Amino acid sequence: NAGVMQNPRHLVRRRGQEARLRCSPMKGHSHVYWYRQLPEEGLKFMVYLQKENIIDESGMPKERFSAEFPKEGPSILRIQQVVRGDSAAYFCASSADTQYFGPGTRLTVL
Amino acid sequence: AQKITQTQPGMFVQEKEAVTLDCTYDTSDPSYGLFWYKQPSSGEMIFLIYQGSYDQQNATEGRYSLNFQKARKSANLVISASQLGDSAMYFCAMREGLYSGGGADGLTFGKGTHLIIQP
Numbered sequence: 001n002a003g004v005m006q007n008p009r010h011l012v013r014r015r016g017q018e019a020r021l022r023c024s025p026m027k028g029h030s031h032v033y034w035y036r037q038l039p040e041e042g043l044k045f046m047v048y049l050q051k052e053n054i055i056d057e058s059g060m061p062k063e064r065f066s067a068e069f070p071k072e073g074p075s076i077l078r079i080q081q082v083v084r085g086d087s088a089a090y091f092c093a094s095s096a097d098t099q100y101f102g103p104g105t106r107l108t109v110l
Numbered sequence: 111a112q113k114i115t116q117t118q119p120g121m122f123v124q125e126k127e128a129v130t131l132d133c134t135y136d137t138s139d140p141s142y143g144l145f146w147y148k149q150p151s152s153g154e155m156i157f158l159i160y161q162g163s164y165d166q167q168n169a170t171e172g173r174y175s176l177n178f179q180k181a182r183k184s185a186n187l188v189i190s191a192s193q194l195g196d197s198a199m200y201f202c203a204m205r206e207g208l209y210s211g212g213g214a215d216g217l218t219f220g221k222g223t224h225l226i227i228q229p
Contacts, residue, residue, distance in 0.1 A: 033216055042114075042201050043155070045216025056215040091155060098145070099217060101155035 004094050004102035005074075012108045019079040019086070021105045025094030032075040033099060034067055037089040049075060082109045113137065114202050114220035122226050129189040131223050133202030136183065142206045144185040145217065146176065149199040158200075161185055197227045 005024040013019050025032050030050055035043040048056040049069035060067070064082075069075040079086055087109045093099040115134045123129050135144065146158040161169045161176045169176040177186040189196055203217040 035216070035219075042219035042221045043203075043217070045218065048215040059216060089153065093155075093217075098157060098160055100157055101147070103154045106153070 004092060004100055006092050006102035006105050008105060009103060010106045010108070012110060013082050014110050015083055016081050019082050019107055019109075021077040021079075021090050021092075021107070022074040023077070023092030023094075023102055024074040025092075026100060029094035029096050029100075031095045032069050033093040033095070034075075034077050035091045035093065037091060037104075039088075043091060046077075079107075082107075084109050112220075113218045114204055116200075116202055116220035116223050118223045119221075120224040120226070122228055123192055125194060125227050125229050126191055129192050129196070129225065130177070131187040131189075131200050131202075131225065133185045133187065133220060134183055135185060135202075135204050137204065137206050139206040142204055144176070144178070145203040145205070146174070146185075146187045147201045147203060148196075149201065149222070151198070155201075159187065192227050194227050194229060197225060199224050 004026055007022050011019055023032060032049045034046040036046055037043045045059040047060050047067045049067060051069055052071050064080045066078045077090060087107055089104045089106050091104045092102045113136050117132050142163045144161045148156045148158055159169050159171045159174045159176050161178045168178050173190045175188045177188055185202060199222045201222045202220045205217050
């Protein structure tokens with residue numbers, strides 16, 4: 001029973017490029033959450049999605065960030081025109097009840 | 111105001127001793143859930159234990175137990191017989207509106223406690 005899958009595990013981008021982070025939930029889970037963890041900090045909620053619907057995006061920055069969870073395929077967190085301040089670990093969690101986390105994607109912006 | 115407060119940035123504990131990691135929370139919602147996660151140096155977030163606000167008994171999972179004191183709004187994690195492999199960051203988290211359908215959908219995390227177990 002595979003857990004939550006995230007790829008890539010590490011991503012390096014130059015300022016101004018786009019970053020795409022993927023998350024495949026656990027089998028049977030239809031709820032996906034994205035969180036961001038800055039160095040030495042706890043996780044901060046960004047967005048909650050169900051298939052084809054954004055349920056709560058109250059934690060998403062207003063610009064450059066978007067998320068989707070299509071009917072088929074993984075959930076995607078997309079960051080356009082990345083800046084150095086976007087460097088962080090991005091975690092995806094899926095749930096039927098308790099949230100189980102993926103291994104995270106560590107984004108470094110040069 | 112902080113919704114989740116973890117007052118211990120770091121702790122050193124001798125192997126085989128019991129450890130208590132503090133967590134206090136702030137909510138006006140009567141229905142909420144409290145979670146503890148472990149983050150080892152490899153970076154993944156590992157779910158440890160859950161306590162619902164209406165649960166009558168304190169949650170236990172193997173060597174982990176949650177000392178839930180509702181009136182004090184505290185949910186301390188207790189690790190019995192600590193092991194070297196317990197060295198990690200530990201995060202307390204809360205989800206509000208668990209049964210009412212309201213509240214935030216995501217978890218609110220504390221800043222974490224860095225636990226180091228010494229041989």
